[in-house]
Amino acid sequence: MMLASSASAGERRLSESHLKDGALVHEAFREVVAHANGATVAILDSGRQIALGVIVSPDGLILTKASDLSDNLQCRIRRHGLVPATVVSIHNRYDLALLKVELSDLPVVTWAEGRDPAVGQWLATPGMEDLPVAVGIVSVGRRPIPPEKGVLGIQLSEGNSGPKVTHVVPGSAAARAGVQIGDVIMRAGDQRVENPQSFDQLLHKFAPGDSVSVVVRRGSKQLTVRAVVARATGTPQTRGYWMNRMSGRMSRRRAGFPQAIQHDTVLNPEMCGGPVVDLSGKAVGVNIARAGRVETYAVPADTVKLLIHELRGGPAAALERAGDDRVDGEDSRPKVPPAPAAAPRRK
Amino acid sequence: MIRYDNRSKRNRQRRHTVTIAGYLTAIASCWLGSMAALAAEPVTRPLPPVIHAERPSGLPEPVPRSAADLRAIETRVRPIVDRVRQCTVGIIVGDAQGSGVIVSEHGLVLTAAHVVMTPRRKVIVVLSDGRHLEAHTLGVNVGTDCGAVQIADPGPFPACKLSDMQALRVGDWCVATGHPGGYQEGRSPVLRLGRVVEFHSGMLHSDCPLLGGDSGGPLFDLNGNVIGIHSRIGARTSLNLHVPVSLFLRDWDRLTRIAAPQTDGESQSMLGLDGQDDPHGARITLVFPRSPADQAGLKTGDVVAAFDSQNVTGFQGLQKLIQARRPGSVVKLRILRDQSQREVRATIAARPRE
Numbered sequence: 001m002m003l004a005s006s007a008s009a010g011e012r013r014l015s016e017s018h019l020k021d022g023a024l025v026h027e028a029f030r031e032v033v034a035h036a037n038g039a040t041v042a043i044l045d046s047g048r049q050i051a052l053g054v055i056v057s058p059d060g061l062i063l064t065k066a067s068d069l070s071d072n073l074q075c076r077i078r079r080h081g082l083v084p085a086t087v088v089s090i091h092n093r094y095d096l097a098l099l100k101v102e103l104s105d106l107p108v109v110t111w112a113e114g115r116d117p118a119v120g121q122w123l124a125t126p127g128m129e130d131l132p133v134a135v136g137i138v139s140v141g142r143r144p145i146p147p148e149k150g151v152l153g154i155q156l157s158e159g160n161s162g163p164k165v166t167h168v169v170p171g172s173a174a175a176r177a178g179v180q181i182g183d184v185i186m187r188a189g190d191q192r193v194e195n196p197q198s199f200d201q202l203l204h205k206f207a208p209g210d211s212v213s214v215v216v217r218r219g220s221k222q223l224t225v226r227a228v229v230a231r232a233t234g235t236p237q238t239r240g241y242w243m244n245r246m247s248g249r250m251s252r253r254r255a256g257f258p259q260a261i262q263h264d265t266v267l268n269p270e271m272c273g274g275p276v277v278d279l280s281g282k283a284v285g286v287n288i289a290r291a292g293r294v295e296t297y298a299v300p301a302d303t304v305k306l307l308i309h310e311l312r313g314g315p316a317a318a319l320e321r322a323g324d325d326r327v328d329g330e331d332s333r334p335k336v337p338p339a340p341a342a343a344p345r346r347k
Numbered sequence: 348m349i350r351y352d353n354r355s356k357r358n359r360q361r362r363h364t365v366t367i368a369g370y371l372t373a374i375a376s377c378w379l380g381s382m383a384a385l386a387a388e389p390v391t392r393p394l395p396p397v398i399h400a401e402r403p404s405g406l407p408e409p410v411p412r413s414a415a416d417l418r419a420i421e422t423r424v425r426p427i428v429d430r431v432r433q434c435t436v437g438i439i440v441g442d443a444q445g446s447g448v449i450v451s452e453h454g455l456v457l458t459a460a461h462v463v464m465t466p467r468r469k470v471i472v473v474l475s476d477g478r479h480l481e482a483h484t485l486g487v488n489v490g491t492d493c494g495a496v497q498i499a500d501p502g503p504f505p506a507c508k509l510s511d512m513q514a515l516r517v518g519d520w521c522v523a524t525g526h527p528g529g530y531q532e533g534r535s536p537v538l539r540l541g542r543v544v545e546f547h548s549g550m551l552h553s554d555c556p557l558l559g560g561d562s563g564g565p566l567f568d569l570n571g572n573v574i575g576i577h578s579r580i581g582a583r584t585s586l587n588l589h590v591p592v593s594l595f596l597r598d599w600d601r602l603t604r605i606a607a608p609q610t611d612g613e614s615q616s617m618l619g620l621d622g623q624d625d626p627h628g629a630r631i632t633l634v635f636p637r638s639p640a641d642q643a644g645l646k647t648g649d650v651v652a653a654f655d656s657q658n659v660t661g662f663q664g665l666q667k668l669i670q671a672r673r674p675g676s677v678v679k680l681r682i683l684r685d686q687s688q689r690e691v692r693a694t695i696a697a698r699p700r701e
Contacts, residue, residue, distance in 0.1 A: 012517045013545040018410050019554045019585055020520075020541045028411040119432075119538050120424040120522075122417055137424070137540040143533055244558070247584050264539040264556055266584050279414055279421065293584055294527045294539060294556045 021266060026131040033126040036277045039109035040126040042076040043069070043085070043099070043273060049076075052127060052274025053099065054109045054286060056308050063308060065273035065288055066090045066097035067209050067253035075101050076128060089311045094299055095253050095288055098311040109275055111301045112282035116142050116261060123263050123276050123298075125287060136265030142300055145291075147256030150206045150229035152214075154179055156196035161217070162186060163196045177227035183216035203229070209252035228252075247293035254289040260297035261285055267296050402514050403569040409518055420520055420569075427571035428538060431522060433505040435564060437473035437530030438462055438482075438496060446525035446536075446564030447472065447496060448573055449506045454498030455603060457595055458563030459578055460487045463494040472498050473530045486602035490621070491549070491594045492578045494563065495602045507565065510572040512593045519543045523555035523587075525564025525577060536564075543574075546591060551575040554585035615698035616670050620645060621662075627683055628652040628659035643693035645682065652688075653681035669695065 017023040043051040043064050053064035053075065062075060062085065073085040080103055088098040117123065119138045127133035153172020156163040165183045168175050185193045189212045193199045206212050208231035215224050244250060251269040263276070267290050275283035276298050285298035299307070403423055407416035434449045438458055445462030449455070456472060463470060463484040472482040485495040498504065521543055524536040541555030553566060557580050566575035566589045575589030595602060619638020622629045631649045634640045645651075651659050654668040655678050672678060674697035682689050 014517050014542055014554075018518060018542070019544070021554070021585070024410040024412075028413055028417055032414050032417070118425060118428070119535075120421065120428040120540075122421050137538065139537045139539060140535055247556070247558075247582065262537070264537075266556065279418055292528070292558060293580075294537065294558045294561075 021134055021136070023131075025135060029124045029132050029135055030130060032122075032279055032281050033124050033132045033277060034130075035281045036109060036126045036275050036283055037130065038078060038107035039283075040128065040274050041078075042128050044074045044076060044082070045070045046072055047074075049270050052125075052133075052271055052287070054273075054275040054283065055106045056098075056108060057312075058104060058106050058108055060101040060103045060106060061088070061308075061312065062099040062101060063273075063286060063304070063311075064097055064099060065251075065253075065286075066092070066095045068251075068269070069097055073099065075099065077101070077103065077106070078128070091307050091311055094257060094303070094307055096286070096299070096304075096307055096311065098308070110282050111305060112278060112280065112284045116300055117278045117284045122279050123265060123284070124278075125265055125267060125271065125276050126274065127271065133271050134265045134267055136263045136296070138261060139264045139295065140262040142259050142261050145255050145257040145260050145297060147207045148231045148254075150203060150208045150210065150231065152177075152179075152203065152212075152227050152229060156185065156199055158195060159184055163193060163199055165216075173227045173230040177214070177225040178223075179214065179216065179225060179227070180218065183218050185214060185216055186222065187215040188212060189214075207253060207256045209254075244292045248290075250291060251289040254291040254297070257288060257297060257299065259300060259303055260288065261300055262295050262297055264294055265296050272296075401570075402516070402519075406520065406569070423520070423569040424522060424540065427522070427567065427569065430505065430571055431507065431524050431565070431567050432536045432538065433475050434507040435475055435524040435526075435536035437526045438563060439471040439473065439479075439530070440464065440468070440484075444526070444529040444560055445562040446560065446577070448524075448565035448576070449498075449504050450509060450573065452503040452506045454482075454500060454502045454504050455506075456482065456496040456498065457565070457573070457576055457592075458494045458496055459576055459590065460489045460492045460494040461578075462563040463487055463496060470496060472496060473526075474504075475536055477532065486598075486604060488594075488598060488602065491598070492590050493576070493595050493598060493602055495595075497603075507567070508572045509592050509596065510568055510570070510574045511596070512574055512591060515543065515546065515568065515574060517543055517545055520569050521553055521555065521566050521574060522569070523553070523557060523561070523564065523566050523577065525557065525561035527558035527560045529560040541585075541587070544585070548591065548593065551589040551591045553587050553589060555587055556584045557587045616672055616674055616695045617698045618643075618669055618693055618695065622651070622665065624661040624663075625650050629662040629665040639693045639696045643680070643691045645680075645691065645693070646684070648684065650683040651680055652683050653679075655679050 039055040041053045041062055042049050043053050050068045051065045053062045056063050074082050075085045076082050083101045085099040085101050088100050090097045117138050119141055121138050124132040124135045152174040153169035154165050154174040155167035157166045162184045165181050168179055188202050206229045208229050210229045211226055213224055213226050249269055251272055269290050272287040276285050276287050278284050285300050286304050288299050289297045291297055405419055411417050436447045438445045438447045440463055447456040447458035450457050466484050466487050468484050470482050472480045481499040482496050485497055487494045521541055523539045527537055539555040541553045544552040544554055557577050561577045564577045565573045568574050573592050575591055578590050579588040618640045619635035620631050620640040621633040622631045627650050629651045631647055634645050651665055659665045672695045674695050676695045677692055680691050682691055
C-alpha cells in the first residue's frame with residue numbers, strides 16, 4: 001500500500017503546531033478545559049492507562065468506559081496521585097462503568113444544560129495535562145449507532161447430543177479461546193444451546209468486544225472457555241479495515257450505542273471514557289469510543305446524567321449481562337434485576 | 348481504490364474513495380469521452396456562479412489564541428453548516444460508493460473521476476434527505492481526478508457556489524462533508540473542520556480527516572464555497588488531499604458537456620498521449636505506457652506536426668483528428684524531435700471502457 005508523501009515541492013506549508021489539532025490551537029483551549037481538568041482522571045490497569053474518566057461525586061464515584069476495564073484498576077487523580085479503584089456497576093448498553101475510589105471532597109464535573117452542542121461547534125477533550133488531549137467539532141447530531149454483528153468463527157452441525165463444532169476458523173475468536181473441532185456446545189453466555197440456530201440467535205445478542213463464556217463437552221470432559229466476540233467485517237480481507245487501521249487504533253467496543261454524538265476529534269482508545277466539553281467549558285458528553293479515522297462517539301450529557309442515576313441507584317442499576325436488551329436503536333432503560341446482596345464486581 | 352464490505356447483501360457495496368497513492372507527478376489530462384465528434388448532441392452548461400472569495404473577516408490569524416478566537420471561528424462555521432450538508436450527495440456507481448456536491452440548482456454534481464470512472468453511465472445520487480435519484484456521469488478526467496454527474500430530475504436543488512480560489516491562503520479554515528464509509532440511512536453528511544495545509548494548481552492538502560466513501564465530496568471555505576473535491580488520503584489523519592476546484596473550472600466545458608447516457612457499441616479512439624499546443628502542432632507531454640503512441644516510439648517532447656498529411660494545429664486539433672478515425676486505422680504522423688523530422692506510423696486503439 002503506497003502512502004501519499006508529504007513533500008511540499010517548495011510551496012508554503014502550514015506547520016504542525018498550526019494544524020487544527022496542533023499545539024498552538026490547543027493552547028487557545030487552555031481556559032476552555034481549565035475547569036473540567038479538575039474532574040478528569042486517568043484509569044490505569046497495571047500501570048498502563050486504559051481510559052480517562054470523570055468524577056461524578058465528591059466522595060469518589062468516577063464514570064468511565066466499561067469494556068476495557070479489568071480487576072486491577074487504579075485512578076490517577078490530580079493532587080492525589082495514584083489510588084486503587086473498584087468497579088461498582090456497569091451499564092452494558094452504553095458501555096459505561098461506575099468506579100469508586102476512597103477519597104472525599106473531589107471536584108465534580110459540571111454538565112452542560114439544555115440542547116446538545118450543534119454540528120460545527122468546537123469540542124475539547126480534557127486529559128491529565130493543562131492542555132486538552134485533542135480537539136474537534138461536532139460532525140453529526142445525536143443518533144443511534146447500531147451494533148455490529150459479532151462472530152466467533154465456528155461452524156456447527158446438528159448432533160445427537162447438541163450442536164457439534166465442524167470447523168474453527170484459524171485465528172478466530174473461537175480458535176483463540178481454544179474451541180476444537182468435535183466439541184459439542186452445551187451453553188453459551190449462561191444459556192443452554194440446543195441447536196446451531198439457537199446458537200446463532202444467542203450470538204446475535206453479543207457485540208464485538210464482548211466476552212462470552214462457552215461450555216463445551218469434549219469427549220468425556222466438560223470445559224468452559226471464554227471467547228471475545230469479533231466483528232464480522234473487521235478482518236484484514238476488507239479494505240475498510242486497513243483504511244481505518246492505518247489511521248490509528250480504534251476502541252474494541254465501538255458500536256451499539258442507543259444515542260451518540262459523533263465528532264471528528266482524533267483520540268486513541270485509551271483517551272476515551274472521560275468528559276468532552278464545548279467552549280463554555282461544561283461537559284456536553286462522555287467520549288465512549290474511537291470508531292474510525294474520522295469518527296469519535298460521545299454519549300450526550302443528558303443521557304449520561306440519567307445513566308449515572310441508574311448506575312448509582314440500587315435495584316435500577318444495570319448489571320453486567322449478556323446483552324439481552326440489545327435492541328437496535330432503542331433507548332430503553334435496563335430491566336430491573338433482583339438487587340444482589342453486595343455491590344457486584346465485573347468478572 | 349475499492350472498499351469491500353462483508354455485511355448483508357443490501358449493504359454490500361464497495362466504497363470508492365480515498366485511494367491511497369503517491370502524489371501525481373504531473374497533471375495528465377486523460378480525457379474520457381468528452382469529444383465533440385460523438386453522435387449525441389453536446390449540451391453546453393452555463394458556468395455556475397463563481398464567487399471571488401473575499402477572505403472571511405474577523406478570523407484570528409495566524410492561529411486562535413483564546414476562547415474568544417475559537418468562538419470567532421465557530422461563529423463563521425455554524426451558519427454554513429445546513430447549506431453545505433444539503434448540497435452534499437452520495438453517489439452509488441454499481442457496487443461502489445462515493446460522494447459529490449451539487450453546484451447548480453439544475454442538478455449538476457461535481458465529484459472525483461475515480462468515483463464515476465467513465466462518462467455517460469447511469470448512477471444514483473443520494474440527496475442529504477435520503478432521496479435516491481437517477482443520474483448519469485458527464486466528463487471524467489482520470490489524470491486530475493475530476494468528474495461530473497447530472498441528476499435526471501430537473502430540480503431545483505440546493506446548490507453551492509465555487510470559489511475561484513484567488514483569495515485562498517495556506518492556513519485558511521475549511522470544512523469537509525461527505526459520506527465516509529458510504530451513505531448511511533439516518534446519518535447526515537459528516538462535517539469535519541480543518542485548515543488548508545498547502546496547495547498549488549494541482550492539489551490541495553487539508554487536515555480535515557477523510558475516509559473511504561468521502562471521495563468526490565466537497566471541501567468548503569468558511570464562506571461556504573467549494574474549494575476542493577476529496578481525492579486521496581495518507582496514513583496520518585492530517586494528510587488528506589483534494590482536487591482544487593480551479594481544475595474543474597479550467598476544464599469546465601469538457602467536464603460538463605456530455606448529454607445523454609452512453610449507448611452500447613460506441614468506442615473512443617485514442618493514441619494514448621497527452622499534450623499541449625505548440626507553434627508547430629502539438630507537443631507531447633505524456634505518453635501512456637503500452638499505448639499505441641508508446642508502441643510507435645513517441646516520446647515526451649516530440650511535436651506532432653502532421654497527422655495523415657493534415658497539419659496539426661494545437662493539441663485539441665490533434666485530438667479531433669484522432670477521434671475522427673476508427674480504432675484499428677493506421678495513421679501516419681510527422682514528428683519533430685531534436686530539430687529533425689521523422690515519420691512514424693501508429694494504430695488507433697479503442698479507449699478501454701468498464
